[in-house]
Amino acid sequence: MLLNLTEEQIIQLAPDAASVKAGKGLATRAKWVLLEHSDRAIWGHCQGSGKTPYQTVIDIKNVAFKCSCPSRKFPCKHGLGLLFLYAAQAEPCKEANEPEWVTSWLSKREEKAEKKEQKTPNDTPVDEAAQAKRQAMRHQKVLNGIDELEIWLKDLLRNGLINIPERAYTLFDGIARRMVDAQAPGLANRLKAIQEINFYEESWKYKLTDQLGKLYLLMKSYRNLDLQPEEWQQEIRTQIGYPQAKEDVLAGETITDQWLVLHKRSQKINELNNDIYWLYGCRSNRFAIYLSFTAPGTLAEFNLVPGSTYDGKLCYYKGVGSLRALFKECELSEKAVTPHFCANLQEATARYREALQQNPFAENVPVLVENLRLAVQRKQLCVQDANNELIPVQMQDITRTDILSATGGKPFAAFFLADANCWELNSMWYQSDYYIWRDERN
Secondary structure, X not given: OOOOOOHHHHHHHOOOHHHHHHHHHOOOHHHEEEEEEOOOEEEEEEOOOOOOOEEEEEEOOOOEEEEOOOOOOOOOHHHHHHHHHHHHOOOOOEEOOOOHHHHHHHHHHHHHHXXXXXXXXXXXOOOHHHHHHHHHHHHHHHHHHHHHHHHHHXXXXXXXXXXXXXXXXXXXXXXXXXXXXXXOHHHHHHHHHHXXXXXXXXXXXXXXXXXXXXXXXXXXHHHOHHHOOHHHHHHHHHHHOOOOOHHHHHOOOEEEEEEEEXXXXXXXXXXXXXXXXXXXXXXXXXXXXXXXXXXXXXXXXXXXXXXXXXXXXXXXXXXXXXXXXXXXXXXXXXOOOOOOOEOOHHHHHHHHHHHHHHOOOOOOEEEEEEEEEEEEEOOEEEEEOOOOOEEEEEOOHHHHHHHHHHHOOOOEEEEEEEOOOOEEEEEEEEOOEEEEOOOOOO
């Protein structure tokens, strides 16, 4: 069987901590009146409070769940319980022919995947004149919004930045809403990010001026859009908030590789569940970001498991150094792989600087580094390499404790999201074993 997940990886699939607890409570043989598997799926019957057991199945080729229980969570506690049980001891699942309800569900999933692959572009002729008119109207709206934002920024600077922390909670709301009205959601998001700066930290002044500078640079760039090369025009439009059609992205160059899932972060945006995956191409040495949006009660197209590898085809969004991508194909791989790491922090910071030189709007630059230890300098938590170079890092308290417990203070490798002020440590490798921690902030 292909599925070989650790407990930490299964926890990353759970919708919340309550589901993890309930799932672990069902991860005992006594709770299941049937446990079977084929080369495509694991399934079982879990005895609940009612007379009829719940039917639960897991697609192990591309991790997905189905259960007959009424829960609106995906995966539900029964799916998690079955996965926890299988991960702990695969022996109770005997090999068997798939029952009709399992075969039917898997067949529908395969049909859906085939239809998606064979889907032809919409042949409805495009009214180019109407499209050009809409684009011109939006362009003018964005320009008008930028004019207002520039006046607002100049007033902000005239009044001084030192009193922003005490007003930050309400200061940016109105102008951010105005940017949404101006059809420039990218500018609105940057204003909200400034509002969310931790103004209790000593570094707030640097973060504030850095983000205000990038905001102003983006505004000026859009005003001079026609003077930019085509690639930069696309990047600036994307930064402003113009969408790229999914069909156009998938029609671009395809990168076929073994994609290692480095990290996953889940958040809720306007009642939509948003999963952000950071990926690494083991042959191409390229990073990628895959976003998955699902409504409550629906299942994601791909449930990617951190630490696992997928044979897949990715298409990148257009832009300068763009990392966001879409899957054309994706299937769980049997192979366990380890990424290529920077040998030390000097090499890693050089990679970070290269990313910023290529695109000054780049944020949360992915970096992989090995031979690190945790250290403290002037009460600031850092990572230290063999050359005694230090980089400040941020992580949850539980992450720091778990790293020390797993490594005993010995060197490890890690995946970071880097910025100019502090690097965020998100996952770790120690003696070839992958470690990840549930994000307690969500």
